Amino acid sequence: xxxxxxxxxxxxxxxxxxxxxxxxxxxxxxxxxxxxxxxxxxxxxxxxxxxxxxxxxxxxxxxxxxxxxxxxxxxxxxxxxxxxxxxxxxxxxxxxxxxxxxxxxxxxxxxxxxxxxxxxxxxxxxxxxxxxxxxxxxxxxxxxxxxxxxxxxxxxxxxxxxxxxxxxxxxxxxxxxxxxxxxxxxxxxxxxxxxxxxxxxxxxxxxxxxxxxxxxxxxxxxxxxxxxxxxxxxxxxxxxxxxxxxxxxxxxxxxxxxxxxxxxxxxxxxxxxxxxxxxxxxxxxxxxxxxxxxxxxxxxxxxxxxxxxxxxxxxxxxxxxxxxxxx
Numbered sequence: 001x002x003x004x005x006x007x008x009x010x011x012x013x014x015x016x017x018x019x020x021x022x023x024x025x026x027x028x029x030x031x032x033x034x035x036x037x038x039x040x041x042x043x044x045x046x047x048x049x050x051x052x053x054x055x056x057x058x059x060x061x062x063x064x065x066x067x068x069x070x071x072x073x074x075x076x077x078x079x080x081x082x083x084x085x086x087x088x089x090x091x092x093x094x095x096x097x098x099x100x101x102x103x104x105x106x107x108x109x110x111x112x113x114x115x116x117x118x119x120x121x122x123x124x125x126x127x128x129x130x131x132x133x134x135x136x137x138x139x140x141x142x143x144x145x146x147x148x149x150x151x152x153x154x155x156x157x158x159x160x161x162x163x164x165x166x167x168x169x170x171x172x173x174x175x176x177x178x179x180x181x182x183x184x185x186x187x188x189x190x191x192x193x194x195x196x197x198x199x200x201x202x203x204x205x206x207x208x209x210x211x212x213x214x215x216x217x218x219x220x221x222x223x224x225x226x227x228x229x230x231x232x233x234x235x236x237x238x239x240x241x242x243x244x245x246x247x248x249x250x251x252x253x254x255x256x257x258x259x260x261x262x263x264x265x266x267x268x269x270x271x272x273x274x275x276x277x278x279x280x281x282x283x284x285x286x287x288x289x290x291x292x293x294x295x296x297x298x299x300x301x302x303x304x305x306x307x308x309x310x311x312x313x314x315x316x317x318x319x320x321x322x323x324x325x326x327x
Contacts, residue, residue, distance in 0.1 A: 020075040053078035060188030062311035087123035098234035153177025161241035180212025210299035220245035251284035
């Protein structure tokens with residue numbers, strides 16, 4: 001098979017794969033009860049960037065020959081990781097008391113916390129039911145491990161709310177657990193299902209985890225600096241809920257005296273305007289952005305050689321988008 005197929009072939013294969021993912025998603029969540037179907041239809045709007053399923057498909061294609069199709073298991077795993085991700089979004093909205101997600105009202109805002117919690121649980125249980133259809137218990141075992149880690153990350157973050165002594169290392173471990181491990185697993189499993197070597201599979205996991213860390217740092221910056229109309233979800237929730245994020249941590253660590261005291265007071269009083277002014281003045285915003293860009297650069301350097309034409313370039317482009325986005 002020629003190694004000079006146009007990049008549009010890769011894009012076409014990814015689009016076809018995502019169409020399979022959406023079909024699996026909808027069929028898996030189909031219920032005999034209209035009330036359940038209505039909730040699932042509402043939450044399907046949360047499928048925005050589709051980063052995780054896209055990474056499953058792209059990494060799978062990256063380790064196949066030009067023109068070779070992906071196995072059905074790729075679509076199953078891609079739908080599974082997106083379902084797990086959406087469950088975490090539903091639960092996050094409860095924890096943050098958020099009213100807007102993807103420019104629409106959240107489930108907890110519309111139906112209350114009880115419904116939102118159970119819907120999140122329903123998504124997780126369906127995710128593992130769907131994954132079982134792949135016929136490989138190792139996939140369930142790996143994604144079960146990842147889901148445990150996601151929950152640990154959230155629990156650690158909850159335990160450190162309103163903790164002005166939170167350090168950078170702990171913050172990074174929290175976001176690695178609550179966000180990055182699922183992105184890493186998406187890359188890892190996509191490669192593994194395509195028959196990549198153990199070394200390449202591990203490298204893809206590292207690539208994905210680094211993207212996940214940078215993604216969460218950018219998300220935290222958008223929560224602090226963005227506007228709801230552009231970001232498409234409730235903003236300012238980190239400050240409101242007492243969650244220190246990287247620019248706050250960098251500012252506290254790098255300042256002293258009146259400047260440090262003023263920032264701590266702004267955090268404790270939840271004064272977003274005053275806090276943003278202080279963070280810009282100290283360079284903490286720029287430092288946090290630079291840190292995220294540095295993590296993406298590390299991810300790109302760690303990317304192994306790929307087989308499919310255009311796949312490496314696409315993975316590099318996806319990496320750049322993580323820190324270039326405004327939503």
